[in-house]
Amino acid sequence: MRRVGGVAAVVGLLVAGCGNAGHSGPGSLRGSITVAAASSLTDAFTKIAAGFRERHPGAKVALDLDASSALALRIRHGAPADVFASADEVSMRRLVDEDLVRGTPTVFARNRLEIVVKKGNPSHVRTLADLARVGTVSLCVETAPCGTLAAEALRMAGVTIPEGRTTRAPNARAALTAVAPGDADAGIVYATDVLAARGSASGVPIPDAQNVLAVYPVASLKGSKHPALAKEFADYVSSPDAERTLRRLGFVAP
Amino acid sequence: MAGVGVSLEASIRLQLGTFALDVQLAVAAGEVVAVVGPNGAGKTTLLRALAGLVAPAAGRVVLDGSVLDDPDAGVRVPPEQRPIGVVFQDSLLFPHLSAADNVAFGLRCHGLSRSEARRRARDRLHRAGLGDLATARPGALSGGQGQRVALARALVTGPRLLLLDEPLSALDAGARVEVRRELRRELASFEGIRLLVTHDPLDAVALADRIVVLEHGRVVQSGPIGEVTARPRSRYVADLVGTNLMRGIARGDHVELADGTGEITAPGAGAGEVFVLVHPRAVALHRDRPEGTPRNVWRGRAEALEPLGDRVRVQVQTAGARVVVAEVTPAAVIDLGLADGVEVWASVKATEVQVYPA
Amino acid sequence: MRVDATRTEPRSPPAAVVVVAAVAMLIFTVPLVGLLERAPWSDLWRELTAHETRAALRLSIVCSLWSTALAVLLGVPLAWVLARARFPGRALARALTTLPMVLPPVVGGLALLLAFARDGLVGRWLHDGLGIQLTYSTAGAVLAETFVAMPFLVVTVEAALRSMDTRYEDAAATLGARRWTVFRRVTLPMIAPSLAAGAALSWARALGEFGATIMFAGNISGRTRTMPLAVFTALETRPQGAIALSLVLLAVSLVVLVLLRHRWLGSA
Numbered sequence: 001m002r003r004v005g006g007v008a009a010v011v012g013l014l015v016a017g018c019g020n021a022g023h024s025g026p027g028s029l030r031g032s033i034t035v036a037a038a039s040s041l042t043d044a045f046t047k048i049a050a051g052f053r054e055r056h057p058g059a060k061v062a063l064d065l066d067a068s069s070a071l072a073l074r075i076r077h078g079a080p081a082d083v084f085a086s087a088d089e090v091s092m093r094r095l096v097d098e099d100l101v102r103g104t105p106t107v108f109a110r111n112r113l114e115i116v117v118k119k120g121n122p123s124h125v126r127t128l129a130d131l132a133r134v135g136t137v138s139l140c141v142e143t144a145p146c147g148t149l150a151a152e153a154l155r156m157a158g159v160t161i162p163e164g165r166t167t168r169a170p171n172a173r174a175a176l177t178a179v180a181p182g183d184a185d186a187g188i189v190y191a192t193d194v195l196a197a198r199g200s201a202s203g204v205p206i207p208d209a210q211n212v213l214a215v216y217p218v219a220s221l222k223g224s225k226h227p228a229l230a231k232e233f234a235d236y237v238s239s240p241d242a243e244r245t246l247r248r249l250g251f252v253a254p
Numbered sequence: 255m256a257g258v259g260v261s262l263e264a265s266i267r268l269q270l271g272t273f274a275l276d277v278q279l280a281v282a283a284g285e286v287v288a289v290v291g292p293n294g295a296g297k298t299t300l301l302r303a304l305a306g307l308v309a310p311a312a313g314r315v316v317l318d319g320s321v322l323d324d325p326d327a328g329v330r331v332p333p334e335q336r337p338i339g340v341v342f343q344d345s346l347l348f349p350h351l352s353a354a355d356n357v358a359f360g361l362r363c364h365g366l367s368r369s370e371a372r373r374r375a376r377d378r379l380h381r382a383g384l385g386d387l388a389t390a391r392p393g394a395l396s397g398g399q400g401q402r403v404a405l406a407r408a409l410v411t412g413p414r415l416l417l418l419d420e421p422l423s424a425l426d427a428g429a430r431v432e433v434r435r436e437l438r439r440e441l442a443s444f445e446g447i448r449l450l451v452t453h454d455p456l457d458a459v460a461l462a463d464r465i466v467v468l469e470h471g472r473v474v475q476s477g478p479i480g481e482v483t484a485r486p487r488s489r490y491v492a493d494l495v496g497t498n499l500m501r502g503i504a505r506g507d508h509v510e511l512a513d514g515t516g517e518i519t520a521p522g523a524g525a526g527e528v529f530v531l532v533h534p535r536a537v538a539l540h541r542d543r544p545e546g547t548p549r550n551v552w553r554g555r556a557e558a559l560e561p562l563g564d565r566v567r568v569q570v571q572t573a574g575a576r577v578v579v580a581e582v583t584p585a586a587v588i589d590l591g592l593a594d595g596v597e598v599w600a601s602v603k604a605t606e607v608q609v610y611p612a
Numbered sequence: 613m614r615v616d617a618t619r620t621e622p623r624s625p626p627a628a629v630v631v632v633a634a635v636a637m638l639i640f641t642v643p644l645v646g647l648l649e650r651a652p653w654s655d656l657w658r659e660l661t662a663h664e665t666r667a668a669l670r671l672s673i674v675c676s677l678w679s680t681a682l683a684v685l686l687g688v689p690l691a692w693v694l695a696r697a698r699f700p701g702r703a704l705a706r707a708l709t710t711l712p713m714v715l716p717p718v719v720g721g722l723a724l725l726l727a728f729a730r731d732g733l734v735g736r737w738l739h740d741g742l743g744i745q746l747t748y749s750t751a752g753a754v755l756a757e758t759f760v761a762m763p764f765l766v767v768t769v770e771a772a773l774r775s776m777d778t779r780y781e782d783a784a785a786t787l788g789a790r791r792w793t794v795f796r797r798v799t800l801p802m803i804a805p806s807l808a809a810g811a812a813l814s815w816a817r818a819l820g821e822f823g824a825t826i827m828f829a830g831n832i833s834g835r836t837r838t839m840p841l842a843v844f845t846a847l848e849t850r851p852q853g854a855i856a857l858s859l860v861l862l863a864v865s866l867v868v869l870v871l872l873r874h875r876w877l878g879s880a
Contacts, residue, residue: 069848136748136830143848167748167830168837168845178830181722183729183747307782333785340786346779350801359797360787411788 030058031226033233034080036071037063038087038145038216039171040111040190044249045085048242052233059229067144067171068092075100075221082224083233085216087111087172087190088145092217102227105217108238109251112211113146113153114191115204116179123185125204128157131186137161138178138187139168146172149212150188157210176201190214195250213252262415262447265313266303266323275299275471281464286441286448288462288479290455292490296471297451301419304449305340306333317447318414334363336415337446339408343420345400347392353403354379354388360411378406382436398429402436414446421450422457434460455494467491485610487529496567498532498579504609515576518550520607527612536606537580539568540599541590549601552578556596559587568592570600644862651859652852659856667834668842668857675750675838676818679757680765683814686758687765688807692795694766695773706770713763720759721827728755728828752829753836757818764817768810772803809872816868820861 037045042065049061064071064081068091075081076098084101085108086092092105117125123134131137131154139161140147147168154161167184169175176193178184180201194203218237220230236242238254247253262281268274275296281287289297302308304315306322309330315323322331339360347356357375362368376388384402392400401421408416421437422430438461441448452458458465458479465482467475467490475487486492492499502509504523509530511518518530538544544551554572561567565581572578578600582592590598624630652659659665694706712720728735728746738744746752780802784794800807822840829836831845839857846854 073848135745136832138830141845141848163833164835165748165832167832169831170844182725182827182830183731183735183745184830302782305782305786307785333782334788334790336786338786340783342779342783344779346783348780348784348798348801350804359784359789363784363788363790363793407787 028056028058029226029229029232030056031229032060032062033082033224033226033229034062034064035083035085035233036075036079036081037065037083037085038068038071039065039173040087040146040192040214041065041085041216042173043196044109044192044246044251047245047249048237051241051245052236055236056229056232061233065173067140067146069143069145070170078223080223081221082226082230083218083220085218085237086145087214087216088148089215089217090148091145092219095219095221100222101219102222102224102231103219105219106234106238107215107217107254108242109216109246109254111214111216111251112191112208113149113188113206113214114194115186115206116176116189116194116197116201117186117204118180119200119202121202121204125186127204128154128159128206128210131188132159132161134185135165136184137166138175138182138184139166140172140175140189141168141170144171145214146175146189149214153188153206153210153212156212190250192250216251216254262304262315262317262449264304264315266300266310266315267312268299268303268308268310270299270308273299273471275303277468277471277473279466279473281447281449283447285464286450286462287464287466288458289449289451289466289468290453290458290491290494291468293453294470295468297453297468298419299471300468301340301417301449301451304415305338305417306331306336337413338415338417339411339413341401341404341408341416341418341421343424345392345397345404345424347395347400347404347407349392352389352391353384353395356392356403357407357410360407364411375406375410378410379403382406396429397425398433401425401429401433405433405437405440409440409444416441416444416446416448418448418450418452420452422452422454437461485529485531485608487612492531496579497534498537500530500532500576501612502528502530504528509607509609513576515573518602518607519604520609521604523609524611528609529612531608531610532578532602532606533608534567534579534581535565536602537570537578538601539570539580539582539586539590539592540601541597543599544601549603550607551599551601552576553597553599554578556592556598557594559592559594570598572600647855647858647862651855655852656856656859659853660860662850662853664833664842664846664850665853665857668837668839669860671750671753671834671837672819672839675753675757676815678754679761679818680811680815682754682758683762683765683818684807684811687762687810687814688769691766691769691773695770709766710763712760713767717760717821717823718827721756721824724756724759724824724828728752747828748830748832748836750829750835753825753838756824756828757821760821760824761814761818764813765807765810768806768813769803772806773799776802812868812872816865819864 035045045063049063052061053059068086068088071084072091072094075084075095084092084095095101115125117123125131125134139150142148142151167178169178172189172193175187176189176197179187180197194201218234220227220234224230261283264279267276273296277300289300291297299308303310310323310325312325314321321329322336323329348359351359354372354375357378358371361371361374379385379388382402384399387395387399395403422433425433434457441461450461462479464477465479466473467482467488469488469490475482475491482491483495486495486499489499500511502511504525507521507523508517508519509523509528552572554570556568557571558569559566562581566584566587568580568582570578570580580600592598690709694702725732727733730736730739730745730747735746738746746755780798781794784798789797820840825836825838826841831837831841837845839861843854843857
């Protein structure tokens, strides 16, 4: 009897140790989580995840990067994700409506749209209106947030780009790639993307009056196997450290 | 076109890997020349060189006065510009064209319209008795029919040099007889130069006037058939003709055989290097050692008895690994109780031994 | 019918092997079943005739036929040279023509960009000198498809040329045919089945090309959005349309397989 109890105790300890409830060090969590993040958060979240790991050495953070709309679709179909950081409120709301979100989402950053052109701006693009005259314009598909926002900005500015000169990319990073190293003349992506591509492309800012800002909410998801760690990460994204990183990369304060 | 003055003079030297061909050949108008030789002798290579399919490294080929090949002068006439017709061993009829279209092929290449070419082709096939095969595909033709169509195809363009590369080898015995007959007829009425490559002596005898013997890329003998077969200068021809041929040094009344098996008595042998020819019929066989007039006598064992017409061919294995071929009557076989392995004595009268300079 | 006592039926494999084989079959059949099961059969015609879908279908047919034609016109001479001409570096040339077959398409697309974009190695001459831009154009889509599809044709035709009996060409020459005539009237007809198979393979490959096309020609509706790109783009917005297009591509693949079954699968 006692031996069985002893074995049970050892097994229990082992199980507890493998679980997310395990602690090592004060306030530091262990576990492995997947963060689904909009592709425009690629650089930001890579740095933020690194900072998070410094705080929680036992934690592993995997990033799943794509257009928010695509990510939302995947998550709704059961893709494993612990945290979702979206580039628009629409995608987040889809998950909220399906009761996949734990707690309420927090907006942690915003992003301006910016025109990206080849390095040195050889086509001399100055305004959104100029996009109607250049050869090929690279935009996101309309279901992705960057595509929706770009369409709105163009509509508000009264500019129409013929569909026959628009090449559609699945997400903002892909849209940027079409301009550099691709051969498209210009594109509309996020300001953060343009900043990240500093060496290989140039940016043309869109004045605030014409600009449409992307709003970035973050939330931990109900399907997470490590809810505490997921929440910790979602909170960390709004921390001063993370905010500093986001600002430096070109994001606007929430 | 008149056959007068058409001639072929060829001197061809070329190297293909380790094989070297060095041939001088002249064919006069009206001659049918058969090129014979063992496998690998270079017969087909020679024919391909004459057709222009392989270029000689040195030499000269002149047909009817026009130079076809002269490497030193940089002259090389490609096959399509040579006035030649070639019949191949496997007929090589184009499988995707009917017999008539095959025959018409050369005519169309020479500029005839499709309808005119086809008309002439059908005409030719008809004259050869193949009219109802005009629309047949080569796959539906028998071997013999295929070769006859191939012959028509080669001849219809009126070539001045007709080359035949073992045209009967791939045929079965019955077809061979039939096609040989037709070939004889066509060759007889052909006005240009005719050169035939074959390894079948029957072909050579039936079709050719002159025979050229090729061995290891060189001409070892050339001349009218009767002469070559009467006085073979190579084992190949001897075997072809089925006779006993030996080499040796003549010393007056006998010849020291080169293979070291002894001597043969032959009065008037002369001196110097000679060929020794003994016709199988001159070889007599006995159960016991024969006595009497001076003869050449060998002891051996009978082997490979083979009926040949009204005679029986017997190979006698003698000492020194020499085979003597004898032809005896069936009655003699019975008398002597000849069978495989039976010991016999073979003898040849000295007067029946033919000796001629090597 | 006489029973041949010496002929034995082959023994069937052991049960365990059959089970594993069944699992292997599932890898092939389940995705197809999934596609067929989700297909909008009742709305199929409507999906296929929707404007976007029609544009993608038309573009795919136009581009794939053009690229197959280019593959044949350029590939046959190339195959002829590789099969018959002797020159130093022939083995390397042959390897280069097969490279697009093993290269990941997206890498091929990048390579095409580096060569033919407006600042590319050759592209800059085309653009600055002739005012031609190949990227983001239908011609660019054709170029990308030809790049990936032509090797199939070259490989098939070259193999046929090498294995055919060249004595037929000799015979044709002795009948008076010049080299071009020999090729046209003897060689080509004799390799026609292989040529057809190579063209069919090329066409199927061109039709299904995605990576190089999207990188080089972009994703422009009506201009470069071929069927595979349309499937990709429609996945989120109109999944039913994506499935309908996928069915068309699947049907085309099946047709090509059936036509070429004797060459690949042996006589069944």
